[in-house]
Amino acid sequence: MSLEHPAPSPPADTTRGRARLVGLAAALAIASTLSACGGGGASGGSDSASAGTAAGSGAASGSATPVRGGTIRYGHEQEPPCLTGGWVQEAYIDRQLLDSLVAQEKGGKIVPWLATSWKVSKDQRTWTFTLKPGIRFTDGTPLDAAAVAKNFSYWLDPRTGNSTVQSYIGGYYASSRALDATTLQLDLKKPYSPLLSSLSQAYFGIVSPQTLASGADAVCTAPVGSGPFILQKWNRGQNLTFVRNPSYDSAPANAKHQGPAYVDGIVWKFLGDQTVRYGSLTNHQSDVIYDVPTVDWQEAKARFEVQQYITPGTPVRLSLNTSRAPFDDVAVRRAFAYATDRANGVKSAFNGVIPYNGNGALSQSTPDYDASLANAYAYDPGRANSLLDAAGWSAKDGAGYRTKNGRELTVKLVYPAGSVITSEGVTLLQNIQQQAKQVGFHVDLVPATPSETFSGRYSTPDSYDAQPWYWTSPNAGVLYIVWRQNLKDSPNGNNESFYNNPELDRTIAAANSTLDPAKQKQLYARAQQIIVAEAAVVGLYTQTTSLAIDRRLRDVWLEDSQGEPVFSDAYFAR
Amino acid sequence: MSARGVAVRLLGAIGVLWAAATFTFFVQTLLPGDRATLILNQESGQTIKRTASELAPINAKYGFDDSIVGQYLHYLGGLARGDLGSSYQLHEPVARIIGDQIGPTIVLTVTALLFAWAISLVLTIATAKRGRVRSTLGSGFETIAAGLPHYWLGVVLLVVFAIDLKWFPVEGETSLSGLVLPALTLGIPLAGFIGQVTRDEFEKVLDQPFVTSARARGMGDLGVRTRHALRHAVLPGITLSGWALGALFSGAVIVESVFARPGIGQVLVSAANARDIPLVSGVVMLLAFVYVVANLLVDLAYTVVDPRMRTA
Numbered sequence: 001m002s003l004e005h006p007a008p009s010p011p012a013d014t015t016r017g018r019a020r021l022v023g024l025a026a027a028l029a030i031a032s033t034l035s036a037c038g039g040g041g042a043s044g045g046s047d048s049a050s051a052g053t054a055a056g057s058g059a060a061s062g063s064a065t066p067v068r069g070g071t072i073r074y075g076h077e078q079e080p081p082c083l084t085g086g087w088v089q090e091a092y093i094d095r096q097l098l099d100s101l102v103a104q105e106k107g108g109k110i111v112p113w114l115a116t117s118w119k120v121s122k123d124q125r126t127w128t129f130t131l132k133p134g135i136r137f138t139d140g141t142p143l144d145a146a147a148v149a150k151n152f153s154y155w156l157d158p159r160t161g162n163s164t165v166q167s168y169i170g171g172y173y174a175s176s177r178a179l180d181a182t183t184l185q186l187d188l189k190k191p192y193s194p195l196l197s198s199l200s201q202a203y204f205g206i207v208s209p210q211t212l213a214s215g216a217d218a219v220c221t222a223p224v225g226s227g228p229f230i231l232q233k234w235n236r237g238q239n240l241t242f243v244r245n246p247s248y249d250s251a252p253a254n255a256k257h258q259g260p261a262y263v264d265g266i267v268w269k270f271l272g273d274q275t276v277r278y279g280s281l282t283n284h285q286s287d288v289i290y291d292v293p294t295v296d297w298q299e300a301k302a303r304f305e306v307q308q309y310i311t312p313g314t315p316v317r318l319s320l321n322t323s324r325a326p327f328d329d330v331a332v333r334r335a336f337a338y339a340t341d342r343a344n345g346v347k348s349a350f351n352g353v354i355p356y357n358g359n360g361a362l363s364q365s366t367p368d369y370d371a372s373l374a375n376a377y378a379y380d381p382g383r384a385n386s387l388l389d390a391a392g393w394s395a396k397d398g399a400g401y402r403t404k405n406g407r408e409l410t411v412k413l414v415y416p417a418g419s420v421i422t423s424e425g426v427t428l429l430q431n432i433q434q435q436a437k438q439v440g441f442h443v444d445l446v447p448a449t450p451s452e453t454f455s456g457r458y459s460t461p462d463s464y465d466a467q468p469w470y471w472t473s474p475n476a477g478v479l480y481i482v483w484r485q486n487l488k489d490s491p492n493g494n495n496e497s498f499y500n501n502p503e504l505d506r507t508i509a510a511a512n513s514t515l516d517p518a519k520q521k522q523l524y525a526r527a528q529q530i531i532v533a534e535a536a537v538v539g540l541y542t543q544t545t546s547l548a549i550d551r552r553l554r555d556v557w558l559e560d561s562q563g564e565p566v567f568s569d570a571y572f573a574r
Numbered sequence: 575m576s577a578r579g580v581a582v583r584l585l586g587a588i589g590v591l592w593a594a595a596t597f598t599f600f601v602q603t604l605l606p607g608d609r610a611t612l613i614l615n616q617e618s619g620q621t622i623k624r625t626a627s628e629l630a631p632i633n634a635k636y637g638f639d640d641s642i643v644g645q646y647l648h649y650l651g652g653l654a655r656g657d658l659g660s661s662y663q664l665h666e667p668v669a670r671i672i673g674d675q676i677g678p679t680i681v682l683t684v685t686a687l688l689f690a691w692a693i694s695l696v697l698t699i700a701t702a703k704r705g706r707v708r709s710t711l712g713s714g715f716e717t718i719a720a721g722l723p724h725y726w727l728g729v730v731l732l733v734v735f736a737i738d739l740k741w742f743p744v745e746g747e748t749s750l751s752g753l754v755l756p757a758l759t760l761g762i763p764l765a766g767f768i769g770q771v772t773r774d775e776f777e778k779v780l781d782q783p784f785v786t787s788a789r790a791r792g793m794g795d796l797g798v799r800t801r802h803a804l805r806h807a808v809l810p811g812i813t814l815s816g817w818a819l820g821a822l823f824s825g826a827v828i829v830e831s832v833f834a835r836p837g838i839g840q841v842l843v844s845a846a847n848a849r850d851i852p853l854v855s856g857v858v859m860l861l862a863f864v865y866v867v868a869n870l871l872v873d874l875a876y877t878v879v880d881p882r883m884r885t886a
Contacts, residue, residue, distance in 0.1 A: 075745075080616075081663045081848065087619025159631050163618040217665040220617075236664060236671065237840035238746065271745055271834050275729065279737035279744040416621065450847040454615040455607025459623040469621065493622025 066257070066571040072266045072553065074567070075277045075289035079237065079270040082220035084207065086164025088472050088562055091202035095564035096242055096266065098205025098225035101129060101148070102196050103252035104474050104561045108367035110196040113252035114143065114206065114226075115184075124191035124515055125174075129184040135250050137208035139224045143250075145178030150209045152176040152186070160216060167481045167494065168198045172512075191513040193520060194477030197367075200561040201474060226250055228261045228568035240268040248568070256555055256569035266567055274422075281548055287572075288549040288556055290565070294353040294424060297546075304548040307556075308353075309563035311543040312366035313473035314482060315357035316425070318413070318538040319496035323461040326409055331391040333535035336411070336466075337377035339384035339439040340432045346541045349428040353544075360539035361479065361528040368476040368524040373532045376539070384439045393440065402440030410442045414464040417447035421468060428540065429468070461498050469496060470543045474561040476524040479508045483531065499536040587866040594862035598855040599649055603642055609849055610638050613662055616848060636662060649855075658859075659852030663845065668856035672838060676860070678748055679837035682756055682829070683822040687815060689761030694769035694811070699799050702776045713773060720766030724825045728759040728832040745834040756833045760825050764818050768811045776807035809879060816872035820865035 080089040083097070101115040115129040135143040155165040156173055172192040179185050188195075198204065208224040221234060228251065229242035243265040251258050269286065271277040274293040280286040281304065292300045300306050320327040320336070327333050346356040357363055359373035388394070393402040393409050402409040415421045415429060426447075433443040448458055458464050471478055471494070485500040486492045504527060511523035531537060545563035549556050556570045603609075610632035611624045633639040637648065652659050658668035694716070701712025735755060736742045743752045779785060780803055788798050827839035838857050845853035 079844070080619075082617050085617040085619075087617065089619065090617075158627065163614065163620070163628070220665055235836065237675070237844065238834070238836050269746060269834070273832060273834070275733065275737070276745050276832065276834055279732070280746075283737060283740055283744045285744050285746070451605065451612065451849045452607055453621050454847075455605075455609065455612035455849065456615065456621065456623050457607035459611075459621055491623075491625050493624065494620070496622070 066262045066555070066569075067574055068262055068571070070263050070572040072263050072288065072556075072567055072570060073269065073286045074266055074565070075269050075271045075280045075286035077270070077272055077274075077277065077291050079272075083231070083234070083240075084162075084205075084219055084223045086162050086167075086203050091562050092564050093240065093268070094202035094205045094223070094225075095227070095559065095566060096229040096268075096568075097223055097227045097231055098202060098207060099135075099143075099227050099250050099252075100202065100205050101199050103254050103559065104197055104200035105254050106560050108197060108475070110200065111253040113200075114148070114250060118196070124193070124513075125188045127186040127188070127195065128179075129186065131182045131184060132250055133182050135226055136247070137210070137224055137226045138230045138245055139208050139210050141208055141210055142181075143206060143208075143226045144181045145184040146181075147209050148184050148206055149176040149178050150212060151206050154207075154212050154219075155204075160219075162203060164203050168477065169195070171480075171484075191515065192477075193512060193514065194475040197475040197561070198473075198477060202562065202564055229266060232265070237270065239270060240266075242266040242268065251568060254559075255566070256557070261568040262571035263567065278548075281550065284550070286550075287553045288547055288565075290545070290547060292546045292548045294351040297351065297353045300548040305551055305556075307547045307549070307558055309545040309558045310355065310363065310365040311470075311472045311545060311563050312363050312369075312475070313478045313543070314471045314537075315360065315363040315542050316468055316470040316540045317357070317360040318466045318468050318540065320536060320538065321461060321465050321467075321498055322534075322536055323498035324465075325407075326393070326411070327465055329391055330534055331387045332393070332409075333538075334377065335384040335387035335391070335439065336436065336441060337535050337538045338380045338387070339441060340435045340538075341379035342428075342432070342538070342540055343375075343379070345428050345431040345435075349424045349431065350541065351424075354424075354541050355544075357539045357542045359528060359532060360535075360537035361531040362476060362524075363470075363542045365542070366473070366476055366478075368521050370525040370528040373528055376532045377535070381435075381439050388440060396440060399442070400437070400440065401442040408442055409440055410444060411436070411465045412444045412446060413466040414446045414448050414458045415468050416450070416453040418450055420453075425468070459493060459496075466538075467496060468540065472543055472562055476527075477512055479524065479527050479531075480512050483508060483527070497536040499534065501530065501534070504530045583870065587863075590862050590866055591859050594858050595650070595653060595855050596646075598858045599646055599851060600642075602849050602851045602854055603645065605849065607849075609662075609851075610636070612849055616663070649851075658856045661845070661850050661853040663848040663850040664853065668852050671841060671853065672856055672860060675836060675838045675841050678835060679823065679826050679830070679839060681748075682753065682826055682835065682837060683760065683819060685753055685757040686760035686764065686822050686825075687819060689757050690764035690768055690818070691811070691815075693761065693765035694772055695804070695808075697765070697769050698772050698776050698807070699796075699804070702773050703780050713770070716766045716769040716773065718766070719762050720770060722763045722766070724759055724763065724828045725832065727762060728756070728829055731755045731759055732832060746836075748836065752833075752835075756829045756835055759829050759832070760822050764822065767818070768814055771810040771814055772807050775810050776803055779803045779806045782806075805879060809876065812872055812875050812879065815875075816869040817865075819868035820861060823861050823864050 078089050080087055082090060083093050084090055099114050101113060102110050103113045104110055114131055114135065116132050118127060118129045120127050131145055137143055154160055155162040156170065169192065172188045172190060174187040174189045176184060176186045205225060207219065211218050211224045222231065228245055228248045230245050232241040232243050234240050244261045244263065246260055248260040249258065271280055274291065277289050278293050278296050281289045292306060320333050322328055343356045343358065346354065355364065358376050359370060362369045388402055393404045395403045397403050397408060413429065429445055433445055436443045452458065458467060471482060482494050483504055484492045484495065485502065485505050486495040486498060507523055507527045507530065511520050511527060514520045514523060545558060547556065547558065547565060552572050554571055554573050557566050558564065559566050610629045613632055614624055614628060615621055637645060649659065660667050661671060664671060697712050697715065701708045703709065732744065732755060736744045742755050785798060785802055788802050826837055827842050830837040830839035831843055838860065842854065842857045845857065
């Protein structure tokens with residue numbers, strides 16, 4: 001599923017200290033950079049030669065013929081607790097180890113991968129996949145239809161399962177079975193049009209049944225797949241090492257080449273600190289890094305090949321708790337949205353590198369995104385004031401905050417400190433706090449440690465008024481995951497606004513199951529309009545992945561379902 | 575040390591370990607939030623409230639539905655048998671995880687301690703009672719160094735000497751050159767502490783009659799300082815080192831994160847975030863153990879430096 005979150009990142013208090021200290025260190029560093037300029041230039045001769053080449057993936061591809069050999073040193077950020085599962089951090093790793101049934105291209109087009117073709121029954125409830133014959137897992141066992149069916153059963157088993165897979169297809173999946181070695185039949189309870197797009201994510205990567213049979217610990221720490229790389233060792237807290245799968249022959253149709261990877265392997269390092277990560281690239285200890293610090297973005301564009309991926313799904317947005325005062329009143333939610341200049345706030349906090357996403361329902365890169373909502377709730381403090389006056393929050397206390405019946409207009413905004421809300425994100429939240437104060441909101445910013453965040457301390461209706469979060473997804477079907485009603489007999493913890501609206505629920509369900517693409521687009525748009533009009537969420541910015549790549553390393557790319565880095569086409573130019 | 579003395583020390587050590595384990599267990603158990611939810615959410619990257627049916631298998635697997643006292647006794651029982659338990663998060667025995675990670679941390683902390691002593695001794699000998707300007711510079715450095723936070727110092731050293739000047743590797747290296755900046759990060763503040771106490775003692779000793787008589791015998795200034803004064807002056811510093819070795823292990827938590835070095839510090843950070851009780855407790859007990867052993871070593875070191883202690 002979603003987020004970038006930090007399993008292994010320092011506790012919140014150190015992180016906050018860190019933000020300040022990095023600033024200080026950066027200031028000190030400027031002096032030394034100035035004095036070291038001459039020396040730095042000498043060792044970076046090749047860098048300055050390529051300066052001026054613009055960002056973008058095309059820049060480095062094409063010229064040379066691919067060369068075999070070398071090991072890619074990749075500086076990643078977070079280390080997940082398991083190598084498979086439902087977190088995007090796990091998906092990044094799984095993309096190296098596993099193959100999925102299909103792949104998604106930019107714009108939402110689905111292309112063959114393990115499945116060479118597929119067809120769907122007229123009622124869209126029976127899907128038949130034809131698999132590429134002769135594929136083997138790297139443990140030697142065959143990757144056939146029976147193996148794929150076992151994966152589906154494993155994901156959807158409540159005892160072992162993958163809760164992100166369950167979030168996507170749990171409400172739709174009926175059964176799966178092998179008709180013969182290369183034919184898989186998947187039966188659904190009701191039509192689910194985002195099926196193929198959902199399957200393209202690495203959460204749906206096919207693991208060897210031998211791994212599945214060895215139990216949850218093996219699935220977590222030593223998954224075996226059929227992918228371009230084989231896991232060699234997991235040095236906890238340090239890195240993962242991968243070696244090339246010499247008999248790889250099942251790359252997706254959108255890969256840059258078929259057959260085994262060009263490089264010998266990958267050292268996948270966990271470098272949580274962004275100064276260290278970028279420094280590791282500039283000092284040639286890494287060939288490619290993840291999540292370029294926004295302060296270094298302009299320099300990185302000049303010195304390296306950079307790629308940016310705007311993750312589809314929801315944007316990073318504030319979920320407003322609609323189940324209690326003050327945000328149980330839609331007028332107050334709208335007033336909060338109008339009170340803050342989020343467009344400029346995002347621009348300044350993220351140094352202009354990461355886009356503002358005013359539509360709180362979907363990220364701008366999601367197929368079926370409604371662009372007409374991009375400027376929803378543009379900054380208008382006058383309007384915020386009149387909405388609050390009309391809603392009865394007209395008196396003010398000594399501190400300048402509004403009150404109603406003696407109660408202060410307080411918003412407890414809890415944010416997961418660390419890598420979900422980085423220091424840039426905190427700057428944005430502080431701007432929001434200041435601007436909301438102008439119209440009389442008392443925003444109480446509460447940082448949550450990773451352990452508090454994940455243990456669900458702030459997951460209940462009585463624990464917060466607003467909370468930023470996101471959910472990456474290659475299709476608008478994510479609306480079903482996030483906005484399905486949270487009901488007693490079918491709880492939905494992902495509905496973080498505690499917003500139950502039967503009409504919205506029906507609209508999304510209809511969109512997910514409709515057979516007509518035009519009708520579907522219209523229904524998803526309608527759902528986004530309801531969410532935005534009700535101000536159940538307030539859009540902030542897009543979840544954004546970036547890579548900076550040494551120019552010697554060619555043809556690294558980010559795939560289109562989640563922005564998972566792909567290294568199987570990459571090679572070192574001579 | 576008499577047999578009775580040894581027995582008392584041993585009991586004391588066991589008491590310290592028990593207290594460390596107990597304290598960690600209860601802090602981690604009683605923190606707000608649910609541990610089974612944490613395990614589920616971390617594996618799926620969610621922060622949501624979980625349903626009872628989702629939580630039941632996790633609670634059963636780790637025994638979270640037992641009473642707290644029951645869980646505590648179960649945990650202590652394991653410890654008594656020498657079983658530190660298995661990490662919830664890493665799915666490996668705690669003893670193996672610590673065994674894998676302890677080496678680099680020991681190398682780092684011992685190197686830092688050596689750096690600290692080297693810096694503080696050179697500084698003391700070179701500046702104590704050598705005229706106002708020198709003395710002030712020396713003690714000024716010590717005061718500032720002692721107050722430097724590890725995180726800040728680490729980032730400054732990293733940015734200046736690794737990233738900009740490229741004299742040292744930026745991350746991950748366990749080679750000798752990769753050890754320098756992390757060890758300095760830990761060693762410089764400690765040098766400040768050791769230097770302060772050594773200097774006080776050193777200055778007092780230089781006023782002692784036996785120093786005057788040594789000088790009267792015609793001994794050179796450097797000889798007096800290194801052979802006579804120093805021997806007395808290092809005693810408080812050695813006492814401090816016992817505490818410092820434990821503190822260095824704690825400091826390693828931050829330094830290992832900054833320099834992306836392997837070690838138990840990194841393990842502790844992620845274990846604490848995951849409320850991985852067996853692993854956090856294992857590391858905390860290890861730290862307690864280091865304090866105990868270090869203080870024992872300090873007692874031994876005293877008898878080496880100060881011959882009067884040998885008969886005591």
